[in-house]
Amino acid sequence: MALLEAIGIGKTYPGGVVANDGVNLVIEPGEVHAVVGENGAGKSTLMKILFGIEQPNAGRLVLDGKDVSFAGPRAAIDAGIGMVFQHFSLVPSFAVYENVVMGSEPRQGIRFDRKRAIAEVQALSDKFRLKVDPLPPVSSLPVGQQQRVEILKALYRNARILILDEPTAVLAPQEVQELFVAIRSLVAQGKTVIFIAHKLPEVLEISDRITVMRQGKTVGQVKSSEVTEKSLAALMVGREVTLRVDRKPTDQSKRVAEVRGLRVVNARGTEVVAGLDLNVHAGEIVGLVGVEGNGQAETLEAIAGLKPIAAGDITLSGEAINGLPVLDRRGRGLASIPEDRISEGLATGATVAENLVSTKLTDRRFVRSGLLDLKAIRDNATKLIAEHSIRVGGPGYTVGTLSGGNMQKVVVARELSEQPKLLLVNQPTRGVDLGATQFIWRTITDARDKGAAVLLSSADLSELLALSDRLLVLYRGRLVAAFLNTPDLTPETLGTYMLGLSTQTAEDMKPALR
Template sequence: MAPLLEAIGIGKTYPGGTVANDGVNLSVNAGEVHAVVGENGAGKSTLMKILFGIEHPDRGELRLDGKPVSFANPREAIDAGIGMVFQHFSLVPSFSVYENVVLGSEPHAGIKFDRAKAIAEVRALSEKFRLQVDPLPPVGSLPVGQQQRVEILKALYRNARILILDEPTAVLAPQEVAELFVAIRSLVAQGRTVIFIAHKLPEVLEISDSITVMRAGKTVGQVKAREVTEQSLATLMVGREVALKVDRADTDQSRRVCAVQNVTILNERGNEVCADLSLNVHAGEIVGLVGVEGNGQAELLEAVAGLRPVAAGAIDLDGSNVVPLSVLERRGIGLASIPEDRIASGLATGASVAENLVATKLNDRRYVRNGLLDLKAIGANARKLIERFSIRVSGPNAAVGTLSGGNMQKVVVARELSEQPQLLLVSQPTRGVDLGATQFIWRSITDARDAGAAVLLSSADLSELLALSDRLLVFYRGRIVAAFLNRGDLAPETLGTYMLGLSTQTPDEMRAALK
């Protein structure tokens, strides 16, 4: 039987000469879950945009039902039965679920919007595909997992036979992932085909039938999920053996470095995002902050770094309250920070690698003399750190904006860990970073911990938190609702129960892990 959808010899080069796709082949059979995996920059997103009519190939051919097709825009792809759910949703928060689903394709009774029919059709679709979404509430009131299902309903309402899901599990708690997989299996059982773009290999192996692996803009293999392991798939993606875990040394964790005491933090609208929060971080340990994004973890790290005001409470660093201190003063007593958004907050992309590597040290006499930059010393520092942190760059004077995501992140890590910090704040350290760079960044963070740094780590990737953390604190609506010692038997599903607010530990249950 001919494949339902094929991409044959697809090539795409962007202005400036970046080759995103170089002879890519993809063959998707009807009624299967087909995963497409690869490191960041492998060309997955470009290929999906071509399949959905957002981008247009320079060469190659698409075939649907065995016949050549070409999509000038997403509307043509939708009309051909292809739907796509992007990682960042396109929903109107104030509209109800059913209004979002039918927007642009509303049913009518005469010239009037047939509201009753729209509600009935959305409810029927939800029940048919086990998506379990109420059509009536405003989308803005729904958790992120439900919002994702609204996006899936939008595609199904437009009769999508092929559904492309772009990193669908990136923002979901484990229970929400399980519910999504139930819905995907229901879609496939009822004749739909799903293309699943992902980087979390255990999930890929769990949900997919076939897997296409991309590397550096090329297809390097298509395999059956049942015939590969996580390790062999990682090796195929990267082109070499990759360690999927990191070892942590035994450390003395008796000295408290940072104490957050009854801290309340407000957002820009004056609403509480963290309420009466208390926690400790000790030398030689990594404390992982667990939670669905938007539950206060990011705001806490910003407050400790000095980037967000504290409405009440104190933050002690090595015995001194740092709340009145500036960012520079906090750095002067041993705080280092790897921010969530490396481009917006961590780097000056138009400046050189060398300049970025000393951007937090412009009052340091090693690099500034009599008010003038010592370019020779700055260049020497850059060459040393480029080698130590394996940054792939043409030289110290290259603009940071020309580097890959993984190498940009290495520049931030190199700057923050060029000297051993007392307290290291880390937010989403490997988001958008390939496996090879992830391995290196994990090792750099644990090396700082092993050398005595206290580390506060926030990540949307539970596997990352479980791999790196000594203790785990679960946030829900700005409060700590559970605390665990990471002894190796802690399951993501256990954390997920608390992440979604389904359970809360008692103070006695949390005491040992809050120490």
């Protein structure tokens, strides 16, 4: 008997978007069941229905062979379902164990039994190989551990079925492996996991079976052992997708950006960029390689003007831009796709059309004598929505109602809609589907081919290797290796430098530093 079944689920959001349309999902006990599909296919909506956050307009849920309905998450939790979201709901200043037991504290008489709480959290962490220490405050933990605290929270409330909606999108590759260790241990001990992700190698590695969604419908269920990346991609997208780009030969003689002696100190007073020199030329993509948290993001933010710098010089086309506000840097031809697009790049309460011009309010095509040209703004949006396959009812829809991946596409579309002189890109395809990844890779490469200087950071080594002309490896805020992107360069080689296991000499680096 199936553990959990969704039968003929329909969900139409207010405003008329049909997010689920006759969805069927069958979850067997003790399996890792992946749900895949393009951005906006309806995956998160289905999960919210399973967890009682959204109510379906049609269909039924069957748990242990009995019809169930969840008026809210409380009811789903009571039925043994847990869910971990991308944005965690932890109290940063509280210890791990306090976060885990909050609301269900063990008591001795009327007193909070702190000792027992700590012991129970430790035992759960050990049992499921989550490797989380109960004592430190959550704020001191890396993202991967915070996520596993969320998993502990669900387990502490006796979840039998754990829903993970794009858990790997926020993780560095090492953390993905730690999560997978935990997931394997969970299923080995009888738990069931529903797992959403866009990266197919991850999906094939961790799942037993896969349900494919397309435009609000389930189009198939397959065994992971019986599909390949290629056949699964074809099933998802309805056509073949090859993730490859050709980089044309370009003139790379002109230096567009120069960074000298850059130092960045974070809010906690730690030096995260420790004296960095780099150049980016017209017509080249320079990849910043590193385990997350080794200064790549801060370097990009410093150049974009989003973070203050402690020391150093940044020049764009030969002029110092250190002291300039973000908008002036943009005026000089800088475009930037930040890592946290939703909080840094979008006004979620504004419309898609407004967001697509929000950095262009000095552009005479859209604003003249202080008046917005609404028709031009709308036409611009219609064009970009089509080009980037942004799944939305129209330019007038609020960005906050878009699926996660479609929100990302709005920022990417805006930043790539003009030919920039210098393009700063952080995690361009995190959370976006295969078809969109292919499109974004092409668009970045096109900007390069047309003479843009591009500085790219990504946690995905295959992305860096596919796009970059040169690769610079950062470790603890310092440059430790530099490579020309030749066919013999492998992720393994990069890995040894990323982990600080070895460092090139100045002589080794020379050929790739220009």
